[in-house]
Amino acid sequence: MKPIVKSFPAAFVFATLAAGPAFAHAADQGFVLLLPTTAYIAGGTVTVAATILLLVCLRPGQIETILRPVTLSSGHSDGHWHHWGQIVASLCLVLLILIGLRGPTDPQANLMPLVLWTIWWMLLFMVQALIFNVWKWVNPWPGLHRLMVPDHNAPLKLPKRLSIWPAVILMAAFQGFVLADAAPNDPGRLASFALGYWGFTLLGMTLFGRSSWLGQVECFSVLFALIGTIRVARGSAFGLPGWQVFDGNRFNLSHAAFVLVILASGSFDGLYETFWWLAQIGVNPLEYPGRxxxxxxxxxxxxSSMLLLTCIFAFAVFLGTVLVREAVSFKTALIHFSITLLPIAIGYHFAHYLVTFLVQIQVVIATLSDPFALGWNLFGLGSRPVRVGFLTVPATVKIVWLTQAGVVVLSHVLAVIMCHRTAEALCTSRRDILLLQLGLSILMIFYTIFGLWLLASPRGA
Incomplete structure (x- = not known):
């Protein structure tokens, strides 16, 4: 089995193109889809198109009513318990760094890359997006800083006009390291980056304040806050996925750029090892030259994919603003419509990593029994086998495939619904509401085809 290829947040601070051992990428699919490709792509596309047509029939305001949350109780506060959770997370990160530096050099036997990319990037990402605000409890950056300087007064201030542009730049750089670096999953290298990024973050919080730094610069806090707006619950309020986007959140161009960076990176992550992409850059997939x-x-x-997606999306939004009779600012439309892409980014993340997670979570459990490779068998987990037989059984393989495709389609359906709700907020007449979305509706349909095609495409690396 191919080892995971992912990096840690520190990577984008110390990003380097120095050569090193080449490891395979975590996003590699364990198998190539052999179901009737045309049939399932057509089915998913028709579902998205039918959703668009159904929304055309709705009266203005109905989607707003459907997305309106319901408060079930007065709710309760967790007090300061999450602060202790952050401190525990900091201690766990210290242990992981130590294991990365002193433990096995094999990424498949070292908890540093295994825990970070299986538990944090795959599992906690989806928990944050769909279930509850887990990042509030496991964010390791503010826990130690609060313990060290509880009553901290920052000597400097981050300009508000910067918004989250620093986080956009860091996220783009991070994605570049993850996908392009020669050896981003080496445990020692990863641990060094983690330690460096931790120091970078502590320094930033000390100079500019915890809340400002985490809210504007620390790209993973920004990421988890954004995807959290898709959750059904916030405190004691519950609603359909995406309702929080329209409930008091204020976004600007930097948020739009951040979402587009996430979606473009996820899309290219699935594309860059396909036979099609390798053919475009003149690489024989049977003679892959290495990372x-x-x-x-x-x-x-x-x-280039980030720039291309931004241009295509901006053109689709611009087309709508030109067609409507009402005065709709292109900038305002671009900002608000970009946020509706969040469900697609989350859906791609789930589908992209599902197979990897099902296998790697077993490796994590087995490795927990002997974190330093000293021959231990803690909790009796060392004898637990890693089972991959479900990838060879047609019935379970079909379930996995259809789950991936279903999530991709449902994420586009939710994006279409949110897009319609956004159009209703920007226009008043039924005609303009529909025309404002025309370019975006076409884009959604073609992006659905693209996303489902990625699931079916063979990998050449």
Whole structure:
């Protein structure tokens, strides 16, 4: 089985193109879809198109009513218990760094990459997006800082006009390291980056204040806050997924850029090892040259995809603003419509990592029994086998495939619904509400086809 290829947040601070051991990428699919590709892509596309047509029939205001949350109780506060959770998370990160530096050099036997990319990036990402605000409890950055300087007064201030642009830049750089670096999953290298990023974050919080730094610069706090707006629950209020986006949140161009970076990165992550992409850059998939030789093509491809998606999306929004009779600001429309892409980014994340997670979570459990490779068998987990037989049984493979495709389609359906709700907030007449979404509706349909095609595409690396 191919080892995971992912990096830690510190990567974008110390990003380097230095060559090193080449590891495979975590996002590699365990198998190639053999179901009738045309049939399931057509079915998913028709579902999204039918949703668009159904929304056309609704009266203005009905989606707003459907998305309106319900308060079930007065709710209760967790007090300061989450602060202790953050401190525990900080201690766990210290232990992981130690294991990364002193433990096995094999990424598949070292808890540093295993825990970070299986538990944090795969599992906690989805928990944050769908279930509850887990990042509030496991964010390791403010816990130690609050313990060290509980009554901290920052000597400097981050300008509000910067908004989250620093986080946008860091997230884009982080994605570049993850996909293009020669050896981003080496445990020692990963641990060094983690330690460096931790120091960078502590320094930033000390100079500019915890809340400002975490809210404007620390890109993972920004990421988890954004995807959390798709959750059904906030405190004691519950509603359909996405209702929080329209409930008092204020966004600007930097938020739009952040969402587009996330979606473009996730899309390219699924694209850059396909036979199609390798053919475009002149690489024979049967003679893959390794990650070191692919640094520049991958880097250019990734950032080109970010630029391309931004241009296509901006054109789709611009087309709608030109067609409507009412005065709708292109900037305002671009900001608000971009947030409706969040469900697609989350759906792609789930589908992209589902197979990897089902296998790697077993490796994590087995590795917990002997974190330092000293021959321990803690909790009796060392004898637990890693089972991958479900990837060879047609019945379970079909379930996995259909789950991935279903989540991708449902994420587009939710995005279409949120898009319609956004159009209703920007226009008053039925005609303009529909025309404002025309370009975006076409884009949603073609992006559905693209996303489902990615699931079916063979990998050449």
């Amino acid at each position: 070191t030789a692919m640094i520049w093509p991958t880097t250019l491809g990734l950032y």
